[in-house]
Amino acid sequence: MTSLALRMKESPIGVFDSGVGGLTVVKSLRRRLPNEQIIYLGDTARLPYGTRSPATVERYAIQTASFLESLNIKMLVIACNTASAVAHGTLRAMYPSMPTLGVIQPGAKQAVRASKSGRIGVIGTEATVSSGAYAKAIAGFNPSAEVVSQACPLFVALAEEGWAEHEAATRLIADRYLEPFRGGRVDTLVLGCTHYPILRDVIADVVGPDVVLIDSGDAVAEEAAILLAASEQLRTSLEPCEDQFFVTDAAGRFRRVAELFLGAALERFETVEL
Template sequence: MWLLVRQPESGIMNSKQPIGVFDSGVGGLTVVRALMERLPNENIVYFGDTARVPYGVKSRNTIEEFTMQIVEFLLQHQVKSLVIACNTIAAVAYKRVQQMVGNMPVLSVIEAGAQEALKVTRNNHIGVIATNTTVNSNAYARAVHAHNPDTRVLSQATPLLVSLVEEGWLDHEVTRLTVREYLKPILADDVDTLILGCTHFPHLKPLIKQEVPHLELVDSSITTAEATAQALAAASLLNTSEQTPDYRFYVSDIPLRFQTIGERFLGRSLEQIEMMRLG
């Protein structure tokens, strides 16, 4: 059953309202971290659906329904823009979110990553590493080809890397060998640019760079933060207040390791965490 989502009325948004960021779990905190660094004046409300993660094994209809519930929750917090910090949600429900919120700026890790990859590639051969669902959706290839249909995109599913990152094995030999194995088909295709198509993967940048120093790495958390800054500026919604920003974090469950993993992803202490069950 679809929820009835209120449409934002034109003219009610103001610069001091928060940015709404959401993810299927904890990985989206890498995007929050990038937003904090790029837009230090902005208030942020984050929702991670930790009770129902992973989304990658769920049907399209279920992902869309869960997404609508999250967006409705964030709209209740009077957000001025939405950032989809989950590649799976962005791949499946991006257009649905846009339809739900009307003219509110909606940013997607996939669109931001695709545009940045097109800027830096020299031979128009782009590789993508991501979860199975993101790869199977072909979302990165569609996003790239929408701007340049002549670009070759090779996507590689790398499901083991999510668990390795959450385990904290960022420079472990097991992780190194796993990355090496996953990158073989991409390197055989002569790509010169690699999109890190999962919000967990920015933590592996140093290791990946050691393995393939010749590749340009596109960190979608950084590119999404930059795209958000540009979208807010275009809508005259940048917060110029010098007051200390307010950061609020909501999750649908608090697993035992959430605090440890979350603080590693965010790069600082997690404060104001509240549990909020949806649906």
């Protein structure tokens, strides 16, 4: 093994999102790959990506990915559904030798595997739902699957408020948004926004025990683990390593909400300009 290949094993995984949402993906990666180092970039100066045009999101994704790539990462995870839908192909073409994962393909694949009836629900932001990206990805794995989608715009604000539990309003809003998935109409539901794992318990409660919830963060972490193992790129050093977090603006607000999403305090944390 060359020294370059050895060095690459020790390199971090780069993860980006428009804000705090992608921290639920970091949480999944930490759970599945506890020995890896992660560098996270939250492009808070330009969030949310979900209401931007595709051309704008692609431009932002290229800038954020370039920043992470300059830090010598061995893998890129697009922890943002909008950027995954719009810019995954472009980023893969820009960095042909670096594995680049979005959240949509792994989430769609796990949903198709989990569904017995082939009737799959997808919830996400307005942008993700209207892009049809999950429906397309699911069709790629099972052309006869039926996909029912629902945008849940209030879920992002509810998650950032930390109003997940014991909050009657959250339950009422979930009741309303998740109506299309009740009564056996789907057997699998994709949490197609990185904020939604924060509301997982209330979502599970509303759709009931017969609907399997697919967390795209868990799905991409599984995919990352498989890829790194197959290419012998898993970090082997037993030295502990600290993750590193960057934002492009409003660091105070990010830090406040971050602990809720990550389930832990931020370690090294800086603001950068892209």
